[in-house]
Amino acid sequence: EAGVTQFPSHSVIEKGQTVTLRCDPISGHDNLYWYRRVMGKEIKFLLHFVKESKQDESGMPNNRFLAERTGGTYSTLKVQPAELEDSGVYFCASSQEYLAGGPHSYNEQFFGPGTRLTVL
């Protein structure tokens, strides 16, 4: 079973530019989460999709961040325009509701390798 994948692995951009991060969740997972860790801080929640709908976007820092999940499959997170404080590692995670007799614990989240974003 393929895990969560993220693209790109690294991105270096200048302040004011636009960057789009992509996440492909595990196939069949309805829940998709975005998190990020900025330098020296804990990993923080950004938002949560259930299929194509935004369930909770309370962690989005401001309106420069836009997340989409068209068709309920992969998701993109766009930062426009990027600022210096947006630098950090952006993680995506996915989870599946518990199925009786299934192999996964309820709502166990599986993480991708992250995208390291550097804004100069």
Next chain:
Amino acid sequence: KQEVTQIPAALSVPEGENLVLNCSFTDSAIYNLQWFRQDPGKGLTSLLLIQSSQREQTSGRLNASLDKSSGRSTLYIAASQPGDSATYLCAVSLIKAAGNKLTFGGGTRVLVKP
């Protein structure tokens, strides 16, 4: 607001010694608690998930306990090996209606010396 703390921030032990990693959280109304491992430059690998109704979970040399009333979880790693060197993170989610978003601790960086 839920806060998660992990102590110590770093730990160094000789190979073969048992590891004890602590996690505390301020709001006991959790839905589940998950332990992760992160290797440098890599993503998070899920190690164990404990439901709020459970007291512990075991997987191989790993055992995690949960005391919801006191807001604590402990991860035990038996007979540590150099390959166990990594950062260990704990994260809690609140009630299911909150979408199961995770609140993370700062992690414990572990070094197992051969």
